[in-house]
Amino acid sequence: MSFIKHRSKPDELKVLESLNERMNLSVKEKNDLSNLAKGFEGEQKFDEWLITLSNDWNILNDLRFDWNNTYYQIDSLSLLSETIHLFEVKNYEGDYYIENDTWYSVKGLEINNPFLQLMRAESLLRRFIKNLGFKYSIESYLIFINPEFHLYHAPRNQQIIFPTQLPRFMNNLSKKTSKIAKNHTQLIEQLLSSHLTKSPYKRIPKYTFDSLKKGVVCMKCRSFINSFRKISLVCSQCGYKESVTSAVLRSIDEYMILFPEKKITRSTIQEWCKIIPKKTLQKILSNNYEQIIDGKNTHYIVCNKSFN
Ligand SMILES: [Zn+2]
Missing domain, CATH: 1.10.10 (Arc Repressor Mutant, subunit A)
Structure with missing residues (x-):
């Protein structure tokens, strides 16, 4: 496999991490920070699985599109032969359950249905590539990467991959090789040129230069360094x-x-x-x-x- 587009730490996460040291974040903002960090960590873990795929795979990570004023993002898009594989990666931890198609954490808090999120991305991507005249089929998967995740009343859905199924799922993927040599260059170019380099920041509190705590933060433990030595x-x-x-x-x-x-x-x-x-x-x-x-x-x- 080759990573055509790499994953980097989202700017929104970088901003929140920095603000967390330099101002007081609300409980909600701290929660957002921890969710973003966890999400990114899960995506990185999934990348380690993607590395095991054969050379026929082209992988584009972390894509963001705005199609007809509808924003959507894709955690990983992998091309093999004439098929696009979409992966939505969730690093949820703990117990969750589904009731009437609605997903809840064990505390009873409703969460966005991650499967619907994947279906929405698939449908928007399908329209986008069709519009450009490409012929690819799309297979989408929702990947739960965290071994500490459990879903009660889990639907029997082959597009949802649970942590215990992941080794087998990846093993099956890595057995897939390209039967028809397909040049992905044109599609890749179109995807990259439509990719939004900036993502809309949804969770950032208001701040100004004057309002933030100044100083150099330790790279390792993130506390402020209080003395200067020459070198x-x-x-x-x-x-x-x-x-x-x-x-x-x-x-x-x-x-x-x-x-x-x-x-x-x-x-x-x-x-x-x-x-x-x-x-x-x-x-x-x-x-x-x-x-x-x-x-x-x-x-x-x-x-x-x-x-x-
Ligand atoms: Zn330190």
Whole structure:
């Protein structure tokens, strides 16, 4: 198999993780954060299964489309011969049950029916590719990846794969090879060009630069680093050591994700990183970013210049 499009941590998750350290999130927002993190973790686990498939498979992960003003996303889309395999991955943990087609967690909280979600994506994708003139059949599967998941009154549905069935299911998939050599290039190009690079953030609370707690966060334990040493930063909570340059670049990445519209200036980044001395910061900025001088003001943009 080859991953044509890789999975990366969703921006919405990155933003929530960062906000969780820098402001007080409500219980609901913390819950959203934990669900997003769990979902991403489950998708990554499923990728480990996909790796075992044969070379005939082309895999596109994490696709988002807007078709006729209807937004939908696909966790994994795999192409083999003339068939598209759609995978919706759920990392649910604990007991769930179904009553009158409605899904509930064991606490009695209704959840979105994940099977309907998959069917909706399948139907929208089917219309989309048909509209482009492609002929592919679609097989869709709802994958429950977490071994701690149990569904009472589970429907006998071959499109729903439970954790205990997953090894067998994947084994069957890996036996499938392409009978007809099919060039997927055109379809892949169309899918990638329609993919939305930005996803609508649904769960992000309001925040401003001024309202957030500033400082460099430890890469390992996510607590704030409170002292500066010349070459490396050492976390007083967990002892993790990171070079100053790497910590600053990481913090600037975080700033850019939180404030995509804002410019990178020395004074803003100085305030953002807090503990880094002016001279050190200046050096890191000029070594790693392109300097744009606009009258009296200077800001920095991302460039491909390698740093030493
Ligand atoms: Zn730490």
